Ligand code: Q9C
C-alpha cells in the first residue's frame with residue numbers, strides 16, 4: 001500500500017529520461033503499402049526532452065538498471081531472447097541489413113492439417129513468428145533502446161511508489177501495442193504494462209488509462225484476465241483505426257478480470273468537447289474501480305494535425321485532459337506512447353503534464 005503523497009513534490013514533475021532511445025533509429029517504415037520515412041523516430045523523444053528541459057517546473061532523473069525480471073513478468077521470455085539476438089542473426093544470414101523487417105507471416109497456418117506447429121529455425125521465419133506487422137523494424141540498437149525504455153518506466157514507477165505524486169517516463173520506443181508474446185505497432189516491450197505490474201506486485205490496485213489514439217491491444221491483453229489491474233482506453237474506433245481487431249466496447253475483461261476492462265471508441269474528427277466528455281466517463285469507471293495508483297499511457301497522436309491519425313484534440317485540450325486526470329487524486333506514472341506531429345509534440349506533452357500536476 002502507498003503512503004500519503006509527498007506534498008513537497010507536487011507542482012513539479014519528475015521526468016525520467018535517457019538518450020539511449022536514439023539507438024533505435026530505423027531508416028524506413030513500410031506503411032500503407034509504401035516506404036515512408038519513419039513516423040516513430042529519435043527526434044520525437046528529443047523534441048519532448050527539449051520542451052521540458054526549457055521549463056523549470058520539470059526535474060530530470062536518469063533510469064536505474066531494472067534488469068530482465070520486470071520485462072519477463074509481462075512478456076514471453078522467448079520474445080525477449082529473440083529480440084536480443086534478432087538483428088545479429090538476421091545480419092549473419094543477410095549481411096549489411098540496417099532495418100530488419102519480416103517478409104513472411106502466419107507460417108503456422110501453412111501447417112494446418114499436418115499435425116501441429118513446428119517452431120521455425122530460420123531467422124527469416126522466426127521474425128514472422130514474433131512480429132505482427134511491417135512498421136516496426138529492428139535495428140542494431142533496438143534491443144538496447146527498448147531495454148532503456150523499460151528501465152525508464154520502472155524507475156518512474158519506483159519514484160511514485162516512493163511518494164512522488166507524479167513521474168513522467170519519457171519512453172521510446174513506445175510499448176502499448178506489444179502483448180505478452182509479440183512485437184509491432186512501433187512497440188517491443190510494453191513499458192506501461194511493466195509499470196502497472198511493478199506497482200501491482202507491491203499490493204496496489206492499479207489502473208492503466210490509455211489516451212493514445214490507437215487502442216493499446218498489448219496492455220489490454222496482458223491484463224485482460226486480472227482483477228488487480230484495470231485497463232481503460234479512449235481511441236479511434238477499430239472499425240477504421242489501427243490495430244483494427246481490438247478496442248471494441250464489448251471487450252470488458254474475462255475470468256477474474258471481468259468488468260476490469262473498458263474501451264471507449266471514438267469517431268473520426270472527435271474534438272476537445274467530445275473527447276473530454278468521454279474522458280470524464282473513463283474517470284468515472286476508474287473511480288468505480290478504486291485504484292491506489294494510476295498509469296497513464298500518454299499518446300499525443302489524438303492531436304488535430306497528427307500525420308497518421310484523425311481526431312481533433314487541441315493543445316489546450318491536452319491541458320484539460322491533464323486536469324481531469326489530476327482530479328482523480330491518484331499517484332500517477334505517465335508513460336510516453338505515440339504522437340507524431342514533431343512541431344507540437346513537446347508543447348502538447350508539457351501542457352498535459354502541467355495540467356496533471358496543477
Ligand atoms: N495503415 C503508437 O502510436 N501503423 N503506435 C499503422 C496503418 C502503425 C502506432 C498502419 C501505427 C502504430 C504507439
Ligand code: ZN
Nearest residue numbers: 212213214338
Ligand atoms: Zn498511437
